[in-house]
Amino acid sequence: MVSVVYEAPDSIQGAIDLLANATITTKVLAGGTDLIIQMQGVNEERLVVDVKKIPGMMDATLSDKGLDLGPSMPCAEFTARDDIKAVYPGLVEAAYLIGSTQVQGRCSVGGNLCNSSPAADTIPALIANGAQCVIKGPGGERTVAVEDFVTGVAQNCMDKGELLTLIKIPRPAANTSDAYLRFIPRTEMDIAVAGAGVSVTLDDDGTCTAARVAIGAVAITALLVPEAAQALIGTKLDEDALQAAADAASAASKPITDRRGTVEFRTHVVGVLVKRAAKIAAERAGG
Amino acid sequence: MAKTHVTASINGDVKEFLCEPSDTLLQTLRDELGLTGTKEGCGSGDCGACSVTINGRLVCSCLVLGVEAEGTEIETVEGIGASDKLHVIQEKFLEHAALQCGICTPGLIVSTKALLEENPDPTEEEARYYLAGNLCRCTGYDKIIRAVMDAAETMRGGA
């Protein structure tokens, strides 16, 4: 059986010390909606470091520069913030899609990121928004782009002793907005079979001047797809441009067949989602 | 492994109990505190039968550690309604025959209460999505949703 040593430090340094000095496997507990399931059937001792009592981990501050998001803020609180929703509607939608109402009460954007599932809903939305991860550890602080944070299935760039302390999301330029869509077989409660986060910037006559397109659940990590963004930039997001972006996303995807979908299905549907998300983002950007 | 001492308010009563740090809140409620109204359907947050509120927020108690309860206020189905007077939501579930086997009912009562506290006037669609994490295999949800909507209306004062 899993045997747990539970600690709830009240400072980042306290958490780092616990994580760095542990002689057993360590796990960071925020909402626990993935962690507690993953501990079932494990036959070893685990140090569980609950970070919810650390100041800042549960807060979100929106300023002219952007959003400083405490990684452990429950999604239910995050998605209730109308000020954040007004600036990053797609990211908030992505956070809202994780799990049930019950799971929303516990899960967090940072937890979704650190769990590093290929199908995480918030990761494509964070990448589309150019979000950065602030990581602190025994060696000091470093900042990593979200697209570089996840390195494989349930793997990320954090070393022993390191803790994700902040997610920094830059303030979008004028006439910029985002959208996130995912495909699931039911209306709720499923893991994404494919996902797409798109951010677009439009000029005054509706021409797309900048874009970021990220796709999820179609490779071992979420992917930033510059080719899909390029297909949008310089266009008025007409049907041809949207189809070109969709095709680029399908081409960039490297999915597998599993209990949730087939290679063929995922490859096609991720393109459909990019197209639809780009349309929504453009409408929001004022196009 | 030593058990951890936890103090929490459960349905308004301050309770002290011991739990293994690996125990979930669900196990703690059922096996330590004898509050078996909270049900286990899956142990993975996919069915909602173990729904409780912690500091007013709806969660699956199978996805919370018992030790995390320290200093919190927890409400379970046993805390809803009085022994001699059911809560409106409970009455409406009975009036509308919104349960068959009844195993999902405690979770649904807790979730419905949380829904109506957050949103006293939900649309049918809002109610269905809010309660999507509460599986019911018997009813097809029709009568549950009718009970929820009727309870909402009654709680708003029959508006």
Next chain:
Amino acid sequence: MSEAQEFKHIGQRTIRPDGHDKVTGRANYAADLALPDMIWGKILRSPHAHANIKGIDTSKAEAHPDVFAVATHADIPNSDAGGVLNILAKDKALYHGHAIASVAARTEAAAEEALALIEVDYEVLQPVMSIEEAMADGAPLLHESLMTKGLAEEPTSPSNVASRMEMNKGDIEAGFAEADVIVEREFRTATVHQGYIEPHACTVRYDEDGQSMIWCSTQGHFGVRQSTADILSMEQSKLKVIASEIGGGFGGKLGVYLEPVALILSKKSGRPVKMQMDRDEVFKGSGPGAATRNKVKIGAKKDGSITAMEAHLYYESGAFPGSSPLGPGCMTVFTPYDVENQYVEGFDVVVNKARCAAYRAPGAPQSEYAAEMVINELADELGIDPIDFRLQNAAKEGTQTMYGPKLKAVGLVECLEAAKNSDQYKTALKENQGRGLAAGFWFNVGGDSSVVINMNQDGTGTIVEGSPDIGGSRASMQMMAAEELQMPVDSLIPVIGDTQSLPHSNPTGGSRTTFATGMAVIEAAADVVSQFKERAAATWNVTPDQVEWKDGVAINTSGDGELTAAQICAAASRTGGQISGRGNINAQGAGPSFAVHLADIEVDPDTGQTTVIRYTAIQDAGKAIHPSYVEGQFQGGSAQGIGWALNEEYVYNKDGLLENPGYLDYRVPLASDLPMIDTVIVEVPNAFHPYGVRGVGESGIIPPLAACGTAVSKAIGIWMTELPMSPPRILKAIQDKS
């Protein structure tokens, strides 16, 4: 029964007597009982789909400081008992999740830890995961000595085909020769699970003095006693089984999984033992409903008359022979049609999947799905409205069934007419939407039901019945007793008696409880009434036939005098002792229930996503005792059928391992997936029940498969032939067409 009975209670929407406990969390289910000194049992399950068990070494588990007992197949007292190889495997693991050994320890966590210490020497074999694989030449054999039953010639070598059956009437060849149009299709349905929210669980205590006890969640506690006593070589009198509240079953809680193992562990340890399956164990080790591959061919004349119906049905039985619902699948397939020439051939085939269990109208959804899809396509080919086509050929009173009896009065025509008149059928569809209609037939059963009504000294009563209440049946028992006794509903409290309180009762299954146990309640109540009359007569010194029982009062018709139930009961000790009525019956005359459903479904052509936008369930209840719970059965059956049609399936990998043993990826319908489900209760009385009752629990799961199948097919313009119609399958069909 009379045509137009006036009822006081029947047909009302009372508050169920067990409701208060269920909305407050006080109702006790299988996992809710703890006993002093209780320990926890867990099962070790096979990590392989097919393997020889060359040895099991439990010594390290036995040495674990918190372990009290370990049990394997070798500890089973009667290893010849039925089903015992599914309780604990002997020489072979036959599916992923097959029970291999068990441990009882101080805590659940310690038991899990000890399971990991059990060393099993497996020789892994190639798994057999489909009907094709199982029936292929040279297929690996699950059971070396399995000889196919029902073949014309005795087989000379073993195979994975457990049995073949055949039924026919008329002349099938001549029927097809008469047809102007013939449609023939092959359909597949996946392995599905009943999906009850409450996992299997029990708490047991073995007692050397013959007072052993099992508390468990079951559809039939008398069956649990019979099976467990058989496996443990005990006399039934020495085992008391108490049916806890049951959190869903749908056929999946008719058998035993944990109870005999728990009792063996309790016997070995001397402690009470609690066992509770995790959700993944429920999916791996219990249920499921059979996967099928069914071929149906139907021919009709241009005028719409069906001339011939032929089916070849292949049912997966799971790991053990004879566990599929092949028989009822064959018997029901064409029963909605009054067609002279019918033929059906069926096969029960073993595969390396969990042993199949009953699932709501077992066998019928799969076979009738195939038949109803072909009927709809044929209606299209003929250019006839699918309701008119069915009305023209509908089974009715006097229709000769393929399986034996002629139908008595049934309500199929009435259901079809109700569908035609429904608001949904008259509503126009939009782009990418399709409508499907399908009928369903289920026999329903009767059988043994035992009931005692014990009158209390204050004139109230307790209805002791032997049928676990899975969906509100105590409410209907209370109402029927109140009707018969002409007493207030809430003066009669229904309880489920344990196996020592009543004679044997058949389980809650086959939609029998409201019908059969209801008849037993009525008989017991009539017995009470006759005793009331006798006691009153004795008091007044008249004969019982001079006493009338009216509105809960005995009236002396040949003089003055009235006595209430309370007065009679208060005086009972002076008039002959306390009063109880008995109804131990073998109920005959169960009335079939036909259902007709309408589904409107929208398909997203770019993703294959389906949305059920409207649904109507129409069914013959004979007489609805409690209309709300009758509607609830229609709606619940509909939801399960919709899930079966659209998203539910067991997914196995190439090694035969189950990949989705949880609610995350075994996708049952959610509140947000479904619309309101409109219902129409048709009442064509069953002449064999005093109030006209037909069972209603099962028929409702049959039509959704073809109703949804047709709705999706119409929405995309392609006849779909495989369930579930998950988005990848629908999208592929769309892409293959274009």
